[in-house]
Amino acid sequence: MPQYAILVQPSANRVYSQHAARLVRHELLALDALLLDGRAGAHGGPVERTMGGVPYLVLEADLSPDDLRVLANLSSLFALFELRDDGALLPLDAPRLDRYDDDLLTILKYVGKTNEQLTRLLLNLTAAAATTREQFLGRRVRVLDPMCGRGTTLNQALMYGWDASGVDVDRRDVEAYTAFLDRWLQDKRLKHRSKSTRVRVDGRTLGRRTTFELAADKEAYRAGDVQTVEVTQGDTLDVGRMYRPGSFDVVVADAPYGIQHGSVTGPRTPSRSPRDLLADAVPVWTGVLRRGGALGLSWNTRVLPRTDLVAMLVDAGLEPLEDAPFLGLAHRVDQAIERDVVVARRPA
The missing domain is CATH 3.30.70 (Alpha-Beta Plaits)
Structure with missing residues (x-):
């Protein structure tokens, strides 16, 4: 053997x-x-x-x-x-899904950036819960990070050749990410185009969205085989109005670790605890998942016990994966943060 x-x-x-x-x-x-x-x-x-x-x-x-x-x-x-x-x-020569240079993941540095290895772990497990082996290796998975910050998850999805969408309330984070990605694409001389639009629903502006279409080589770009990466500055609780039901295979997020987070568009306002935010947001995020898709979260168990978050997922109609491998992912980040990972499927 x-x-x-x-x-x-x-x-x-x-x-x-x-x-x-x-x-x-x-x-x-x-x-x-x-x-x-x-x-x-x-x-x-x-x-x-x-x-x-x-x-x-x-x-x-x-x-x-x-x-x-x-x-x-x-x-x-x-x-x-x-x-x-x-x-x-x-x-052994076992090729990764990686499509681009790894500096896509490592160049951008900032305080509070999610560890790239944890981001990949969370995306791997969530995508695996939503796909078969053949789909994981060959399908263009549709990923949403509804609290995308400066785009670590979006870049990992891009690296895998998948389509990625992100939403974040912080204008500075969104602007920093779009500026980075535009500069990176230019430096790598990758064929791409981008556009910015307002997201309007029922006469109300929900945010501003920048969309990039790109390909790993010129031949794929000319053939129309392009990836899409888009990021919207807006409220995560409006995700269900920004996107149609069932738009995504995978929703992943690194949830806020403390109280310094506001979900209301505008200046940062510590008006919502992570518990309250997730209680309101999980049903919204579930609505944009396709049937058979999966939601993956990392979060601080010191502010929200695992049993409470799992109960929120069940109440939203999801099926948490609570087998042994999924129960061994908790780890210390610092004195105030004990991080864990949970994955749940939307029934097919």
């Missing part, structure tokens, strides 16, 4: 690095259950092992090339090897 070794990617975030091997192990087991029919965990599952002073995940499994392509996208995978009986590591 083949054995594989996953070299865990080091993180610039020291606290996240302490949890990375455990988190990617649970991510692997979740993806195994959702996309690989349990093949990766059939012989004991992945185990953490230190080789040469470096952390690896080692698993024994009979995996197909497409199975390995799924594993290649694990959030903290740095390299994938076949582990030989003599202990030698043979590097």
Whole structure:
């Protein structure tokens, strides 16, 4: 039986690095259950092992090339090897979904930016809950981040070749993201076009939207095979008026960690707690999910216990995934933040 070794990617975030091997192990087991029919965990599952002073995940499994392509996208995978009986590591060429240079994810730095590895983990699990293996690897998944900030999730979706939409109340964050993406596309000499419009419904302006259409190469662009990335400055509670029901395969958000968040368009106003905001927003976000789609959230359990958030998801008509792999993703961010991840499906 083949054995594989996953070299865990080091993180610039020291606290996240302490949890990375455990988190990617649970991510692997979740993806195994959702996309690989349990093949990766059939012989004991992945185990953490230190080789040469470096952390690896080692698993024994009979995996197909497409199975390995799924594993290649694990959030903290740095390299994938076949582990030989003599202990030698043979590097494997398992291509990621990544379509663009990784500086798309790393250039933009700002206070409060969500760790890129956590963003990828959250998007991986949520997309896997909404797709088959073939769709995960080959479909243009439609992603919404209804609290997108400066676009970390949008950039990860873009990296995967998916279509992405974002909404955020903070004008400065939205302007910073659109300026970054426009500059990045120009620097990379990627064919693209962009436009800005007002989002108006029933005579009311809900926000201002910038839309980018782009492709990884000129041939795809000329053939009309383009990705769409759009970001709207507006209220997340208006998402259901901005988009038609069932518009998205996946909704993902890194929820606010404390009280300094306002959902009302305009200057920042600490008028809504994360609990109140999510209670109001989850039903709205559920409405723009297609049937069979999935919602994924990361949040601070110190301000909202997991049981309370799961109850909100159930009340909104969603089915939370509460199997063992999904219950091992909590991790410390700092003294005030204990972050966890939850994924829920909208019934088909």
